[in-house]
Amino acid sequence: MRKELEAKLIARLRDDVVCVEKTDARTIFVDVKRAGIREAAKIIHGAGARYLCSVGYDNIARDGTLGMIHTFALDDCNQFVCCRTTAPVGDPVIESITPDLPSAGWSEREVTDLLGLRFAGHPKPKKLVLADDWPDGIYPLRKDVPHDLVPKGAEDVAYELDEAPPGTKIVPVGPFHPSLHEPEHFAVYVDGETIKGCDYRGFMTHRGIEKLCQTQVSYNEVPFIAERICGICGSVHATAFSQAVESAAGLVIPRRAEFIRTLMLEIERIHSNLLWLGVAGHLIGFDTVFMQAWRVREQIMWLCERLTGNRKTYGMILVGGVRRDITPEIAEDIRNVVNKIEEELMVIHRAIEKDTSIHKRTKGVGTITREQALDWSLVGPVARARGIDIDARRDHPYAAYDEVKFEVPVLDSCDVWATLVIRVIETFEAIKIIRQCLDKMPGGEIFVEMKDKIPALRHAITVVEAPRGESVHYVITGEENRPERWRVRAPTFPNLQAVPLMLLDEQFADFPIVMGSIDPCFSCTDRVAVVDLQTGKSSSISKAELDAMSRKQQQRA
Amino acid sequence: MWLTSKIKQLLMVMKPGVVTLNYPAERPPVPKNLRGQPVWDHQKCIGCGGCSDHCPSRCILTRDVCQELRVMLYDGSRCTYCGRCADICPEGAITMSNSFEIACDDKDDITTRLELFMMTCQRCGRCYEMEKSNAIDRINLKGFRYDNLEQRALVRTTSETFSPELLKESDNYKRPSDKE
């Protein structure tokens, strides 16, 4: 693949190609000059690669440039292509690839906000990540900006929402709204009851996790912080980060540790799918499903407490392996619990599969076609419900997935119903994988130590299939025993971008379930930036007063 | 179709009945390896600062008030109960206890403070490295440390010999949101 790609790139771009190299069995790095980036991305995409995300990084101290990496996956031959370019900090403009690949839109806006790299020809160059009152010219992910900088906020600045299409009314949903579980703002444009468009303003739960991990902690603390990116797919982020660092350092971990990681990921999948099933039921007003799915799920939470010491943030994964072993008693415990869950989930499945009220609320709702889903690089069950046959566990096997057998359900009715069915099937598949893991797990060590320091400035990319889609982690190793750059792309990041399209021409009452069908995790999506600066405004108190009030409240404690 | 589904759903709900625990009146035993509140054994702690260096939420602070005295402070209000400190401690001085009912209205109720007599110790970290050989787990902040305990802030400046100036400077530490 490397040779073919190189030939294609050189034929079109000639001198703009700096080098095409393959660092390990599955990663190809393409370095191009700034002028050739858009064309290069087009060629790579044309060669059948699926766009993943873009990563910006600060290299100013070394050579006065800002770097940009567009990452792609070749799903049929298990390879990743990372297309890198740089722009001098004095003239930080490169050509946007969003006109060709719409799902790059957010990645590029994020880089503009956080690093000050601008993209010529971007169709919507608005703020994405930073708060509206964040001062111009401070780019939080640059190395010269301290991690705990709190610039002075401004009053009376608001995000300019998109122009409403003629003849429509705006219904604001959020930042705090009963049908949303996390803060984000949607302006939904409606004509009567029908949705004609929507604009999104989110990123209100920034916690600065990437910056924190790039400046404050060391490699082995990051998995614990990564785990807290998301309350639902914690192990996914911890595994993805650890794998990226291991691959950059060339560390091979014991096989038993890989099996335990697989086991944890699948246990997490069961819990997450049941959680989502409950939430979906709740969103369409069918609370029986909610109660029962969560009742069944509770057993897995208790199992995890016995297994890892905590209901959710398992803390099992470290760079180099896992922390706790699976003893024969625990293995037996896991077997019993998953048997029970399989049985009880079957009961739920039978009780709801033919229920007309569920069908009416989910069939034909939130439809987008397979082509649109491909254009927007949807991932996970949302993509599989639109006939796109991707699953990182099968296409880019990691941990012990190469040794277990499982089906990847793909449906093509393109609606919320298909998503629901897929997630239920995947829960049964997860149970199958857990049994295989327990049967096949080899003995031996569960952790291996790093002999030497991890060399600086190595790049590595990994994907891990989270219950709601694939998570991409990109790591550039650093000099001070911590990553120089760590980029997390959660599955909600691409999926959320396609929500306006899913909502188009739907009924307003279906908004919650269409939204809920992608299983949005705003905290995952919002992970970057520096501080949590909200432009919380209300008619009677100003932001400054609000701040002072909440500080006082905190200090009392 | 509708009716059979509803009947099935009724059965599904009736069979398990009420499952909600009558907490706190009823307290099921907690699993024995629960990661609850970490507790320190001051007899075992040698003051190497390893736990403070590797706490992901940076809630274990170290302050050398003079050559002889090192204060370690665990601020439970920010602890995530990950158990990393217990893993990293070369002396096994930290255990993750079973206590989880630790909601309180005063931060000091969940704060542990150790004052350790260090005599001639230069805080070089060698005692730690005797036990911990993983290259990415070594101590990053070696030497004398000056965290601000009032503000509960980790200060990343260290010095090879005790420096009264740095100690004084750390007293003036301001939270970023309080800076002008």
Ligand code: SF4
């Ligand atoms: S349990 Fe984790 S967060 Fe709490 S003090 Fe120990 S290392 Fe820090």
Ligand code: SF4
């Ligand atoms: S790691 Fe252990 S010995 Fe070292 S300071 Fe912490 S508790 Fe004490």
